[in-house]
Amino acid sequence: MIEWTNAVVQGVLLGGLYALFAAGLSLIFGVMRLVNIAHGDLIVLAAYFGLTTTVMLGIHPFVALLIVMPLMAGFGYVLQRGLLNRTLGDDILPPLLVTFGLSVIIQNVLLEAYTADPQKLSGGAIETASVQLGGLALGVLPLLTFGIAVAVIAFLQWLFYATSLGRGFRAVSDNQQIAQLMGFNKAHIFGLAMALALAVTAIAGILLGMRTSFDPSVGGGRLIFGFEAVIIGGLGNLWGTLAGGVILGVAQTIGAKIDPGWQLLAGHVAFLVVLAFRSNGLFPRINH
Amino acid sequence: MSDPLLSLTGLNAHYGDFQALYGVDMEVHKGEVVAIIGANGAGKTTLMQSITGLVSNQPDQVRFRGQSIGGLRADQVAHLGLAMVPEGRQLFPSLSVHENLLVGATVGRPGPWTLAKIYDMFPILEERKAQQPSTLSGGQQQMVAIGRALMANPDLILFDEISLGLAPVIIGEIYKALPGIISEGMTAILVEQDISRALEVSSRVYCLQKGRVSLQRRTGDVTRDEITAAYFGVTA
Numbered sequence: 001m002i003e004w005t006n007a008v009v010q011g012v013l014l015g016g017l018y019a020l021f022a023a024g025l026s027l028i029f030g031v032m033r034l035v036n037i038a039h040g041d042l043i044v045l046a047a048y049f050g051l052t053t054t055v056m057l058g059i060h061p062f063v064a065l066l067i068v069m070p071l072m073a074g075f076g077y078v079l080q081r082g083l084l085n086r087t088l089g090d091d092i093l094p095p096l097l098v099t100f101g102l103s104v105i106i107q108n109v110l111l112e113a114y115t116a117d118p119q120k121l122s123g124g125a126i127e128t129a130s131v132q133l134g135g136l137a138l139g140v141l142p143l144l145t146f147g148i149a150v151a152v153i154a155f156l157q158w159l160f161y162a163t164s165l166g167r168g169f170r171a172v173s174d175n176q177q178i179a180q181l182m183g184f185n186k187a188h189i190f191g192l193a194m195a196l197a198l199a200v201t202a203i204a205g206i207l208l209g210m211r212t213s214f215d216p217s218v219g220g221g222r223l224i225f226g227f228e229a230v231i232i233g234g235l236g237n238l239w240g241t242l243a244g245g246v247i248l249g250v251a252q253t254i255g256a257k258i259d260p261g262w263q264l265l266a267g268h269v270a271f272l273v274v275l276a277f278r279s280n281g282l283f284p285r286i287n288h
Numbered sequence: 289m290s291d292p293l294l295s296l297t298g299l300n301a302h303y304g305d306f307q308a309l310y311g312v313d314m315e316v317h318k319g320e321v322v323a324i325i326g327a328n329g330a331g332k333t334t335l336m337q338s339i340t341g342l343v344s345n346q347p348d349q350v351r352f353r354g355q356s357i358g359g360l361r362a363d364q365v366a367h368l369g370l371a372m373v374p375e376g377r378q379l380f381p382s383l384s385v386h387e388n389l390l391v392g393a394t395v396g397r398p399g400p401w402t403l404a405k406i407y408d409m410f411p412i413l414e415e416r417k418a419q420q421p422s423t424l425s426g427g428q429q430q431m432v433a434i435g436r437a438l439m440a441n442p443d444l445i446l447f448d449e450i451s452l453g454l455a456p457v458i459i460g461e462i463y464k465a466l467p468g469i470i471s472e473g474m475t476a477i478l479v480e481q482d483i484s485r486a487l488e489v490s491s492r493v494y495c496l497q498k499g500r501v502s503l504q505r506r507t508g509d510v511t512r513d514e515i516t517a518a519y520f521g522v523t524a
Contacts, residue, residue, distance in 0.1 A: 167390060174380040178380070180363045
């Protein structure tokens with residue numbers, strides 16, 4: 001019994017990481033209806049930025065966030081205003097194609113720069129530290145990851161619903177033309193949304209790199225987990241995205257408990273079941 | 289006469305592939321209320337979109353306070369002091385009534401209009417400020433749309449079909465509030481299907497027909513026959 005409880009608890013904590021993968025994806029889709037195929041590769045890019053920063057400066061990955069977050073945010077703003085804004089319009093195909101191309105480019109640039117060798121961010125003692133709780137051994141890093149995920153979602157929720165920038169995001173999301181009449185520069189608002197999304201992506205990338213090894217090709221898998229968490233939770237609902245990540249994580253760890261080969265499959269099955277019976281996700285906010 | 293607040297010179301505007309306006313000339317002076325009337329498809333909406341910057345034009349074709357704005361984006365025009373109450377109200381559905389009003393103040397222009405003053409003029413909105421706009425009646429939604437535009441403290445406010453789809457008694461109430469709004473030193477352009485309403489509150493009237501100005505007069509001087517001719521393109 002304790003083993004099953006353990007599987008569920010580990011799954012919940014893993015779900016925090018998936019929610020971080022998903023939050024940026026959800027935010028971008030919510031504000032500008034852009035499905036970012038390169039999102040997973042941007043997570044991996046952030047992990048590599050973390051690698052370079054920690055190795056060159058000899059600092060802890062968490063400290064490296066102080067550099068990687070602004071770097072990714074700046075990259076996001078420039079990427080949005082320089083490239084992605086040009087693809088947005090009535091047709092949903094151009095942004096899909098362009099971000100798909102971007103995904104290929106990022107993977108190949110990383111391959112050139114860092115080779116295909118698996119890398120890992122060294123978190124030191126925190127990686128192996130654990131706390132005992134009612135017979136369960138909980139890793140400090142997964143606990144911290146989950147705590148950070150909750151904090152990030154709470155911050156985004158506050159930003160969207162209690163600040164003037166959040167009002168701008170929601171107004172532009174509702175009606176771009178009228179929002180422009182109110183004085184919002186759509187291109188700038190979209191740039192800020194992408195900057196915010198990639199700042200979250202930086203956190204996700206660093207935590208990913210501390211948890212497992214990564215190489216330039218693993219972005220696609222992260223994208224799928226992020227997507228599944230968003231869809232399970234329901235589009236446009238940030239807390240739903242956290243719930244979606246948790247459901248996906250629990251499905252994976254329970255699947256792995258039954259048979260180690262079933263980890264990924266169980267997650268996908270959980271996603272399909274939700275999609276089949278609740279196609280708007282479990283906690284939809286936007287009904288389209 | 290002083291320089292006009294807004295002037296259109298030979299404005300040719302396109303709506304997609306279709307040319308909607310042909311050489312429209314128009315002047316609006318400070319403190320005026322100008323009515324624009326015309327049948328469906330006469331080009332009224334395109335005219336509004338050209339002035340607000342939603343449709344892009346040659347810079348010199350639209351001038352506001354002496355500045356060429358025809359080539360500016362809508363958000364840049366908004367910052368210069370031009371606001372619109374759009375046709376069909378078009379409130380932000382995921383924002384509360386209160387937030388819709390706050391969004392109107394994005395341009396950050398100081399002036400007589402504040403949240404307190406809007407709530408003073410439309411007390412029902414304060415009662416419903418936490419609600420989503422979709423839960424309000426059509427007339428209340430129109431009050432939010434007007435309040436949202438006023439929150440920008442514009443020099444020029446455009447009312448696009450504010451009576452469309454509203455019950456006559458509600459239209460009466462909205463129009464009762466107009467003089468108070470305009471007396472704050474604001475200049476207004478009023479696009480209306482309801483011609484008699486438009487003439488009641490305006491000092492000058494332009495009539496559009498098939499993308500051209502077919503009539504311009506002081507409201508007091510205009511006759512019913514002239515309007516019929518300009519509106520439908522027939523000579524009585």
